[in-house]
Amino acid sequence: MIPAAFDYVRADSADHAVSLLSEHGDDAKLLAGGHSLLPLMKLRLATPSVLIDVGRLRDLSYIREDGDHVAIGALTRHHDLEHSDLLGAQAALLHHAASQVGDPQVRHRGTIGGSIAHGDPASDLPAVLLALRATLVAQGPGGTREIAVDDFFTGFLETALNPDELLTEIRVPKAPGARWSFQKFNRRAQDWAIVGVACVRNGTTGIGLVNVGSTPLRAAAAETAITSGASAADAANVADEGTDPPADLNASPEFRRHLTKVLVRRALEEAGG
Amino acid sequence: MKVSITVNGEATEHDVEPRLLLVQYLRDVVGLTGTNIGCDTSSCGACTVHLDGESVKSCTVLAVQADGASVGTIEGLAKNGELHPMQAAFQDNHGLQCGFCTPGMVMAAVSLVQEGRVTDERSVREGLEGNLCRCTGYHNIVQSVLAAAKAGAAK
Numbered sequence: 001m002i003p004a005a006f007d008y009v010r011a012d013s014a015d016h017a018v019s020l021l022s023e024h025g026d027d028a029k030l031l032a033g034g035h036s037l038l039p040l041m042k043l044r045l046a047t048p049s050v051l052i053d054v055g056r057l058r059d060l061s062y063i064r065e066d067g068d069h070v071a072i073g074a075l076t077r078h079h080d081l082e083h084s085d086l087l088g089a090q091a092a093l094l095h096h097a098a099s100q101v102g103d104p105q106v107r108h109r110g111t112i113g114g115s116i117a118h119g120d121p122a123s124d125l126p127a128v129l130l131a132l133r134a135t136l137v138a139q140g141p142g143g144t145r146e147i148a149v150d151d152f153f154t155g156f157l158e159t160a161l162n163p164d165e166l167l168t169e170i171r172v173p174k175a176p177g178a179r180w181s182f183q184k185f186n187r188r189a190q191d192w193a194i195v196g197v198a199c200v201r202n203g204t205t206g207i208g209l210v211n212v213g214s215t216p217l218r219a220a221a222a223e224t225a226i227t228s229g230a231s232a233a234d235a236a237n238v239a240d241e242g243t244d245p246p247a248d249l250n251a252s253p254e255f256r257r258h259l260t261k262v263l264v265r266r267a268l269e270e271a272g273g
Numbered sequence: 274m275k276v277s278i279t280v281n282g283e284a285t286e287h288d289v290e291p292r293l294l295l296v297q298y299l300r301d302v303v304g305l306t307g308t309n310i311g312c313d314t315s316s317c318g319a320c321t322v323h324l325d326g327e328s329v330k331s332c333t334v335l336a337v338q339a340d341g342a343s344v345g346t347i348e349g350l351a352k353n354g355e356l357h358p359m360q361a362a363f364q365d366n367h368g369l370q371c372g373f374c375t376p377g378m379v380m381a382a383v384s385l386v387q388e389g390r391v392t393d394e395r396s397v398r399e400g401l402e403g404n405l406c407r408c409t410g411y412h413n414i415v416q417s418v419l420a421a422a423k424a425g426a427a428k
Contacts (some may be wrong), residue, residue: 103404104385
């Protein structure tokens with residue numbers, strides 16, 4: 001399969017990428033690792049007329065401590081996340097979940113920023129960032145701004161990023177020793193989750209849901225229930241509140257609701273009290 | 274757009290359309306047809322090659338993304354007429370049936386061993402999750418990779 005023709009430009013800095021975005025507007029798409037975008041383009045579900053390649057901006061590939069959080073450059077690959085000792089110590093849920101994305105070849109190319117900016121409700125990392133209450137940093141023509149992850153996913157494959165903004169950094173609160181669980185239910189190892197649950201417990205409880213709505217979702221009702229003292233089973237029983245699961249070859253909406261409750265219960269139990 | 278890509282140690286330079294996939298560059302432009310196209314949707318792993326030493330699915334990489342990089346394919350593994358230890362292990366352990374997935378399996382396995390990820394059978398099975406064998410010949414594939422790791426296929 002061959003993508004529709006497009007013009008290709010290579011950004012040599014974040015500033016350059018932003019100015020290219022301003023120049024080309026809605027016709028342009030950013031290309032990082034390409035593992036969400038290129039499959040869509042090969043199916044011609046996406047036909048951008050200009051691709052702005054930010055994949056060579058190595059200065060946006062890093063994982064480092066910064067005060068009370070871990071700062072992750074948007075172009076950091078899943079492979080680098082899963083092999084980062086710093087992330088393993090400070091955000092073990094993300095460290096583990098990155099190792100569950102796709103397969104080794106995909107993780108050698110795919111980036112956290114690309115995955116987040118794509119905003120696919122079936123992706124693993126958006127739900128993980130919801131659970132971790134991450135902050136996203138975007139750079140536009142007027143400078144940078146911070147976006148809370150709860151405000152980021154606005155619709156199916158739509159995010160709060162403006163057309164002329166580049167996601168540059170993901171900030172995850174440091175949480176050494178936090179208990180966590182990542183439940184990914186699928187039939188084959190490399191597949192997308194039919195339903196996934198990311199859960200972290202560190203005084204408060206964060207629960208993100210994969211593939212049960214048009215955006216990555218927070219299981220807010222279950223979080224509230226567990227915080228006010230409900231058992232894992234009772235909290236899990238309301239985990240599907242606010243979900244609107246899709247139907248596809250793998251599962252009906254009813255089955256996905258059922259899975260949501262089962263997996264949230266398992267996640268809460270595994271992550272402990 | 275002109276791209277310069279080192280393929281199996283040899284410099285190649287061609288003028289390509291930006292939408293040309295790396296696998297097409299290797300097969301149709303350079304003429305190395307050892308890399309197969311299977312699913313063409315980054316699921317099956319038949320098109321796995323090494324990009325700067327790491328396994329990637331070349332059906333989901335643009336040739337322009339590989340500009341300036343070094344690409345390794347199945348054709349580049351054997352040296353001086355001698356099979357790479359991974360290739361030899363696949364032969365010795367009957368690690369293939371129809372052979373279609375084999376180039377991708379071998380390239381993925383070499384990358385896995387080079388990264389030090391092969392410790393036991395489970396590590397091989399998990400490490401090859403991105404490569405499908407429609408003959409379901411996984412048992413001997415896994416045995417081949419374990420044998421190669423033992424024989425020092427990281428070289």
